[in-house]
Amino acid sequence: MLNSNPFKVKINFYARLFLTLSLIISLNLIGSAQTASVSEGCAPLEVQFTPPAGQPSFFWTFQTGATSTLESPSNIFINPGTYEVEFRNTQDGPVIGTVTIQVYPEPVIDLVTDTTEGCTPLLINFTADIDLAAGLEINEYEWVFGDGEVGPSASQVSHTYTNAGTFSPSLGIETNIESCNTTAIFTDLISVSTVEGVNFVTSPFPATACEPPLEVTFFNFTQDEGYTFEWNLGDGTTFNGYTPPAHIYDELGT
Structure with a gap:
């Protein structure tokens, strides 16, 4: 730290006569900052x-x-x-x-997912989207998926939800400056449901015959809660929709 204490400067002049001149110089210097x-x-x-x-x-x-x-x-x-x-x-x-x-400015944490809802088991890919000021660096990512599981320290992670429910994942970061560490919670972001059992019957029941043709009518009792229904009728015929129309089997087989 600089100070304002006076100090002596001794100057010697050499000519025909030797003369010694002593000066007292006092400097007021600004200190080296608090x-x-x-x-x-x-x-x-x-x-x-x-x-x-x-x-x-x-x-x-x-x-x-x-x-x-x-x-x-x-x-x-x-x-x-x-x-x-x-x-x-x-x-x-x-x-x-x-x-x-x-x-x-405090880092702003967001995340990007490829989906936020679906049926078990639901695989979701997470990507961190963080607005970080110049001078800050991320040393560690802390993923918590809301179902008791945590993820690795990476900017991109994947997680499979195996249970139905609504989940609030969170993402925290540790930076090179402690006061800039922060966490964001994404409340009720993930919605996972279970697939109800498929429930349908045929007429006749059982759908059997001694020889073709056999006409079969299908009755679908599965709860329609936004599911997509894809039917394979077993003879190469497919149908997309809640209930297929009556179908005629005209060849022997099972």
Whole structure:
């Protein structure tokens, strides 16, 4: 730390006569800046300041419109930006020390999925979508899928939901600056249902005959809750829909 203590400079002049001249020079130098508990972090960022030693009085300017006359004040920086905090002994006195505080915006976490609903077992691919300020780096991802399972530390993960229900996955990140670590919870994002048993009958029942042709009518009693029905009638005939029309089997077979 620089100080304002006077010091001696001795200058020797050599001519025909030897003359020794001693000067006393006093310099008032700005100190090497007060200290701060942290120099960077994410908003809102609380910082505590400590002045240089041996100061008779205290006046701090935080460049936010706030000031303090405490010896070691704290200030909360609400908005992102670069702040030059100045320390003086009095409000109108010269600047004794400065320290720069860098405040980043908090990371914004979102995620992208290939689907959010379906039947068990439901495989979902997750991709982290994070808005990160320059100067911040992600050291670790923390995936929690909401069903008691967690994922690896990666920006892209997959998870299979094996039970029906509504789930709230979350994604947390650890960065190179502790105050910028954050977690986002996506409430009720995933909806998983079970497939009800297929329930249909035929007429005649059982659908048998001694020789073709055999006409069979189908009656579908499966609950239609947005499912897609794909029928394979066993003789190469297929049908997409809730109930196929009556079908004639005109060849022997099972």
